[in-house]
Amino acid sequence: MSFSKLKFELEARDGNARAGFFQLHGHKIETPIFMPVGTNGTVKAITVDELKKMGYRLILGNTYHLHLRPGDGIIQRLGGLHQFMNWNRGILTDSGGFQVFSLGKLNKISEEGAFFRSHLDGSKKVLTPESAIAIQENLGSDIMMVLDECLPIPVDKKTAAESIARTTRWAVRSFNARRSDNNLFGIVQGADFEDLRRESAQMLMETDFDGFAIGGLSVGEDKEIMDGMVSLIVPVLPEKKPRYLMGVGDPIDMINSIESGVDMFDCVLPTRNARNGGLFTFKGPVSIKRSQFKEDNLPLDKDCDCDVCQNYSRAYLRHLYKSNEILSSRLNSYHNLWFFKQLLMKAREAILAGSFKKFKRRFLSDYLGSQE
Amino acid sequence: MSFSKLKFELEARDGNARAGFFQLHGHKIETPIFMPVGTNGTVKAITVDELKKMGYRLILGNTYHLHLRPGDGIIQRLGGLHQFMNWNRGILTDSGGFQVFSLGKLNKISEEGAFFRSHLDGSKKVLTPESAIAIQENLGSDIMMVLDECLPIPVDKKTAAESIARTTRWAVRSFNARRSDNNLFGIVQGADFEDLRRESAQMLMETDFDGFAIGGLSVGEDKEIMDGMVSLIVPVLPEKKPRYLMGVGDPIDMINSIESGVDMFDCVLPTRNARNGGLFTFKGPVSIKRSQFKEDNLPLDKDCDCDVCQNYSRAYLRHLYKSNEILSSRLNSYHNLWFFKQLLMKAREAILAGSFKKFKRRFLSDYLGSQE
Numbered sequence: 001m002s003f004s005k006l007k008f009e010l011e012a013r014d015g016n017a018r019a020g021f022f023q024l025h026g027h028k029i030e031t032p033i034f035m036p037v038g039t040n041g042t043v044k045a046i047t048v049d050e051l052k053k054m055g056y057r058l059i060l061g062n063t064y065h066l067h068l069r070p071g072d073g074i075i076q077r078l079g080g081l082h083q084f085m086n087w088n089r090g091i092l093t094d095s096g097g098f099q100v101f102s103l104g105k106l107n108k109i110s111e112e113g114a115f116f117r118s119h120l121d122g123s124k125k126v127l128t129p130e131s132a133i134a135i136q137e138n139l140g141s142d143i144m145m146v147l148d149e150c151l152p153i154p155v156d157k158k159t160a161a162e163s164i165a166r167t168t169r170w171a172v173r174s175f176n177a178r179r180s181d182n183n184l185f186g187i188v189q190g191a192d193f194e195d196l197r198r199e200s201a202q203m204l205m206e207t208d209f210d211g212f213a214i215g216g217l218s219v220g221e222d223k224e225i226m227d228g229m230v231s232l233i234v235p236v237l238p239e240k241k242p243r244y245l246m247g248v249g250d251p252i253d254m255i256n257s258i259e260s261g262v263d264m265f266d267c268v269l270p271t272r273n274a275r276n277g278g279l280f281t282f283k284g285p286v287s288i289k290r291s292q293f294k295e296d297n298l299p300l301d302k303d304c305d306c307d308v309c310q311n312y313s314r315a316y317l318r319h320l321y322k323s324n325e326i327l328s329s330r331l332n333s334y335h336n337l338w339f340f341k342q343l344l345m346k347a348r349e350a351i352l353a354g355s356f357k358k359f360k361r362r363f364l365s366d367y368l369g370s371q372e
Numbered sequence: 373m374s375f376s377k378l379k380f381e382l383e384a385r386d387g388n389a390r391a392g393f394f395q396l397h398g399h400k401i402e403t404p405i406f407m408p409v410g411t412n413g414t415v416k417a418i419t420v421d422e423l424k425k426m427g428y429r430l431i432l433g434n435t436y437h438l439h440l441r442p443g444d445g446i447i448q449r450l451g452g453l454h455q456f457m458n459w460n461r462g463i464l465t466d467s468g469g470f471q472v473f474s475l476g477k478l479n480k481i482s483e484e485g486a487f488f489r490s491h492l493d494g495s496k497k498v499l500t501p502e503s504a505i506a507i508q509e510n511l512g513s514d515i516m517m518v519l520d521e522c523l524p525i526p527v528d529k530k531t532a533a534e535s536i537a538r539t540t541r542w543a544v545r546s547f548n549a550r551r552s553d554n555n556l557f558g559i560v561q562g563a564d565f566e567d568l569r570r571e572s573a574q575m576l577m578e579t580d581f582d583g584f585a586i587g588g589l590s591v592g593e594d595k596e597i598m599d600g601m602v603s604l605i606v607p608v609l610p611e612k613k614p615r616y617l618m619g620v621g622d623p624i625d626m627i628n629s630i631e632s633g634v635d636m637f638d639c640v641l642p643t644r645n646a647r648n649g650g651l652f653t654f655k656g657p658v659s660i661k662r663s664q665f666k667e668d669n670l671p672l673d674k675d676c677d678c679d680v681c682q683n684y685s686r687a688y689l690r691h692l693y694k695s696n697e698i699l700s701s702r703l704n705s706y707h708n709l710w711f712f713k714q715l716l717m718k719a720r721e722a723i724l725a726g727s728f729k730k731f732k733r734r735f736l737s738d739y740l741g742s743q744e
């Protein structure tokens with residue numbers, strides 16, 4: 001698998017919203033894009049063939065999980081993550097930092113890195129900017145992320161200021177640790193402090209990253225804070241590089257962020273909600289558990305072209321969910337990922353057509369209007 | 373969905389083993405056949421498209437489960453089980469009796485039927501020969517089974533004799549309860565008593581069933597008892613009707629029973645074992661959990677043409693299993709069902725070629741020879 005420097009090209013702008021593309025493995029990756037999350041080397045319940053059928057060309061792998069199990073050394077010896085999971089398209093990996101803070105038992109953060117215990121077996125581990133890059137290079141990631149500290153919101157400003165200064169130093173160390181041509185993105189942090197966010201972005205931009213991510217949002221703060229931070233930071237970032245809003249996947253949040261100029265998203269929302277019976281449609285979210293669907297022979301969404309809506313009834317989907325059948329997770333995940341692909345495609349088409357504002361208005365009206 | 377009387381045609385015999393076929397929904401169902409079990413209206417972890425791709429044309433649905441959830445009345449109003457689960461090929465349903473005895477809390481057996489409590493909500497239920505048929509007709513089953521009592525082995529002879537007499541009376545009541553053209557099979561019981569088994573078969577044959585099943589085996593008894601009962605009963609059964617050994621799916625048991633003249637099998641083994649990391653190959657069963665597969669880049673079975681063996685390594689399958697990923701159940705179930713289809717196809721081809729004994733010898737030698 002040969003790696004290519006990501007060349008991002010802008011095709012159109014519509015207000016701050018933009019449509020563009022870059023190439024990975026000979027595949028054109030069109031933006032704005034949603035990336036399904038393949039935590040353990042699989043997008044939960046879904047095969048790579050299904051991802052391809054839906055049109056996905058870039059997915060996310062989790063460095064923290066794959067480092068702990070099966071181990072990035074094993075994956076590297078088996079030919080890298082692409083070969084391991086039989087996916088010959090693009091893979092972006094996070095740095096593992098977010099999971100160290102959320103899943104692992106964090107023991108200490110020092111200038112060196114993050115000391116933690118594995119959530120699997122309690123063993124002592126350390127993640128440094130250098131090791132995060134080494135792991136991602138072992139995985140053979142196409143787009144790597146720098147190690148960063150993800151701050152909670154709210155947090156006191158002194159802590160935040162110290163943290164983003166360290167995160168910036170870690171970013172430079174990550175950049176210098178690279179032994180490959182794999183792409184590397186920097187990550188803007190700064191909690192909900194406008195000046196710290198700006199400072200973080202400006203410090204990061206002194207390094208020649210291939211793209212810039214906004215991290216530390218969608219961590220439980222009010223939507224207004226998130227939207228505010230995104231619309232504040234995006235204009236500061238370089239025009240010619242992709243902008244990635246990490247961990248965001250709520251349809252409304254994505255549409256708002258696209259309007260602000262974000263190009264890339266990832267989230268477990270479509271697959272996690274699917275497993276809990278939560279389905280996305282353009283007429284709003286639907287809980288398939290509801291008893292009203294007991295004898296409902298209609299498809300989930302009659303306007304949806306996905307295999308699930310073409311072949312199965314709401315009553316059947318409800319029955320599978322109530323019976324705790326694996327097929328429930330399969331079909332629900334497929335439908336939701338299909339919806340996310342369609343949503344981002346429609347957003348992109350609207351930008352190309354110069355009608356994003358109209359698209360957004362109609363989308364919000366349909367999505368919020370009638371909750372079946 | 374229109375129903376057709378099952379016309380069974382014998383194509384070849386090789387010793388007592390036989391190859392034949394019948395038509396259902398315009399599809400030729402070739403025997404000997406293994407039927408995947410779709411308990412809750414889905415073969416666990418597998419889609420109907422995948423079943424078709426593997427070549428399956430007849431699957432099993434569980435009357436007990438579907439009666440309790442979502443309810444056979446609901447399924448009937450939604451167009452029947454075929455439409456509900458989007459399967460336009462054959463469906464055989466059991467009578468629900470076996471699950472009443474194994475899953476439900478059985479309260480009483482009387483001449484009228486079996487009184488039990490639902491394993492889902494503890495509600496009081498009764499299954500009679502007549503209601504078992506009505507439920508199966510609501511489901512729209514192509515091949516229905518009479519209500520029978522499944523005896524444990526060992527059991528005292530007096531109990532067994534009384535039970536098979538009642539089971540025979542139930543079979544006649546089931547036959548007379550039919551309001552459709554759907555096919556109906558009788559079930560030979562009799563625990564491990566040769567004379568009772570013979571008596572059961574002979575009494576059943578006085579009714580014009582469309583086929584005959586052997587029930588109450590593979591319930592924990594020694595293999596020799598099962599093989600003995602099968603080879604004893606099969607020659608008693610009518611030559612021109614299919615013979616179905618219920619609940620049997622161990623590859624060696626199936627091959628032995630095919631040799632005795634059995635035509636049909638069903639079992640949860642391929643899918644249940646799959647979910648527990650147990651995989652079938654012609655070189656014997658493989659537990660994918662084993663640490664020896666940690667860095668094994670080979671396919672599970674290099675001679676297997678299934679999508680799983682063509683695309684994924686043992687190391688990946690092990691990783692998915694260890695990570696408790698849904699994809700593990702999916703891929704393992706697919707491979708095992710593929711193996712079962714291949715095994716039965718090879719057995720059939722050997723019968724058609726007049727080389728079943730040789731096939732069996734080679735199969736057993738490979739299967740038992742080297743346990744990787």
